[in-house]
Amino acid sequence: MTQRIHFNEVVTRDGFQMEPEFVATEAKIALIDALSQCGYAKIEVTSFTSAKAIPMLRDAEEVMGRIQRVPGVEYTVLVPNLRGAERAMEVKPDEFNLVMSTSQTHNLANLRMPREHSFVALREVIERFGAQVPINVSLSACFGCPMEGEVPQSEVMGWAQRFADLGVRGLTICDTTGMAQPRQVAAMCEALRQKFPDLQLTLHFHNTRGMGLSNVLAAVQSGIDRFDGSLGGLGGCPYAPGASGNICSEDAIHMLDAMGCDTGIDLQRLLPIARQLPAIVGREVPGQVAKSGLITDLHPAPESVAHLIKEFS
């Protein structure tokens, strides 16, 4: 049976949030509208954070209000607190993606409050808005914190349980600075699937140390069918030292397609969009398949072997 894998494209949120040059609102909208035609299950459009903390996404309302929503694609937004939830509700997203870190130090750096305060604030958001909009919770630094080091699996399971008890629809387990390795991922995914069989479980990897696609594979082999990825491999949390890009969506999708999985995504449409990214952000991007082409894009044999081909055929 073909394994169905659902992709959430985060380029205009995680992907852009650390880019130094502001990406114009029009360019963000055009990019999301193009991505909407590619077969994604979900697109994380923007975040309703403080404009001082994440200046790149200060146009959240306008972007969410002006994109053309395609039926079948869910448009989700990141929400860090009640103020963000109130702002987001005005533009009626299909999902709230709440966020907190499993590492105390990273939570203090990113959200400027201890984890327990974040939990109370997010619980308030769930109580206020949970009946109106599906809630996903992204847990950051689940495979290690760049300041604290190891984050035990039991810590992640504990926070996951607290949000599951509040009735959320899904959890995203984030490797915020690319510290996860495949065996750790397999153990985490198996434990989560066993404990939360009814939750939508999504894995969010960064390729900071080149382990991103290995971790995707480990998660797929452990039965995970939802992933976040960023076009071109852009991305990173500005409040996590050493952060760099998410796994590259088109590279991950290409790998899964080659393995015979069904991602629902049309790579022939996606690759030309990925190739526009360097012009949008003004620099080269890490993604590889947009540069190399698909494994099915073959090259003609060099002139010099023509006579050999003839001779040996």
Ligand code: COA
């Ligand atoms: N949207 C817009 N403005 C917000 C806001 C929101 N969701 N939450 C707070 N603010 C504003 C406040 O009005 C205040 O503005 P002022 O200085 O003009 O009065 C300012 O931000 C500080 O408010 P405060 O409640 O003290 O928040 P804080 O400084 O503790 O910051 C966060 C809390 C969560 C808003 C902020 O740390 C943040 O946005 N972090 C970004 C997290 C993120 O997206 N990281 C990357 C993704 S994981």
Ligand code: ZN
């Ligand atoms: Zn991330």
